[in-house]
Amino acid sequence: MGPAKANGWVVLPSLKCYSESMEIGETHRKKCRRYNLPGNAHELTFSCFRGRPFLTKDRTRRFLVEAILEAKRKHSFDLWAHVVMPEHVHMLLCPREESYSIAAILRAIKQPVARRAMIYLREHNPSGLSWMATGRSSVAYRFWQAGGGYDRNMTCVETIVKAARYIHENPVRRGLVVDPCEWAYSSAQDWETGTSGLLPIDFDTFPTT
Numbered sequence: 125m126g127p128a129k130a131n132g133w134v135v136l137p138s139l140k141c142y143s144e145s146m147e148i149g150e151t152h153r154k155k156c157r158r159y160n161l162p163g164n165a166h167e168l169t170f171s172c173f174r175g176r177p178f179l180t181k182d183r184t185r186r187f188l189v190e191a192i193l194e195a196k197r198k199h200s201f202d203l204w205a206h207v208v209m210p211e212h213v214h215m216l217l218c219p220r221e222e223s224y225s226i227a228a229i230l231r232a233i234k235q236p237v238a239r240r241a242m243i244y245l246r247e248h249n250p251s252g253l254s255w256m257a258t259g260r261s262s263v264a265y266r267f268w269q270a271g272g273g274y275d276r277n278m279t280c281v282e283t284i285v286k287a288a289r290y291i292h293e294n295p296v297r298r299g300l301v302v303d304p305c306e307w308a309y310s311s312a313q314d315w316e317t318g319t320s321g322l323l324p325i326d327f328d329t330f331p332t333t
């Protein structure tokens with residue numbers, strides 16, 4: 125199922141927010157609409173080691189796509205938006221089960237990419253491996269920056285829609301393209317056309333207002 129269309133254009137759900145009724149004595153604050161899904165939506169950001177552009181090759185991006193597909197099978201989450209930048213990745217996802225581990229999902233995505241990239245470099249371009257050298261004996265090479273990266277937890281529909289737009293606009297803010305859809309390594313075009321490329325977008329579970 126594709127996203128809603130308006131005048132032939134596929135559009136992200138509109139940004140609507142409404143105030144819930146206030147309790148007496150409660151200070152006025154707007155509350156966002158919350159959707160009814162088991163897991164919270166997460167915007168994940170993870171970067172290459174020392175911010176180095178390890179994600180510029182089709183080969184490496186294919187490792188990433190395959191790792192995400194495998195992680196989806198294992199950990200059951202909906203993928204709503206993504207962008208692969210030269211040195212970092214953003215993903216907007218929502219676990220389908222109530223019990224889930226973002227750390228495990230991240231591991232399932234990052235580990236195979238690092239492993240396959242290093243195997244490839246050892247075989248075909250050993251000097252390229254030096255860009256991943258940590259200078260430490262415990263972990264000699266790193267594809268990804270150590271640590272979990274950045275995980276933003278969202279239950280508010282408006283915030284989720286904004287996060288999707290923000291993700292798609294990454295290459296534009298960087299000056300790599302003028303229109304988000306020109307960047308082949310994000311879900312911007314999927315949302316524009318209502319179809320999916322290598323990484324299927326779960327349009328049907330995306331929260332609407």
Ligand code: NI
Pocket residue numbers: 209212214294
């Ligand atoms: Ni970014």
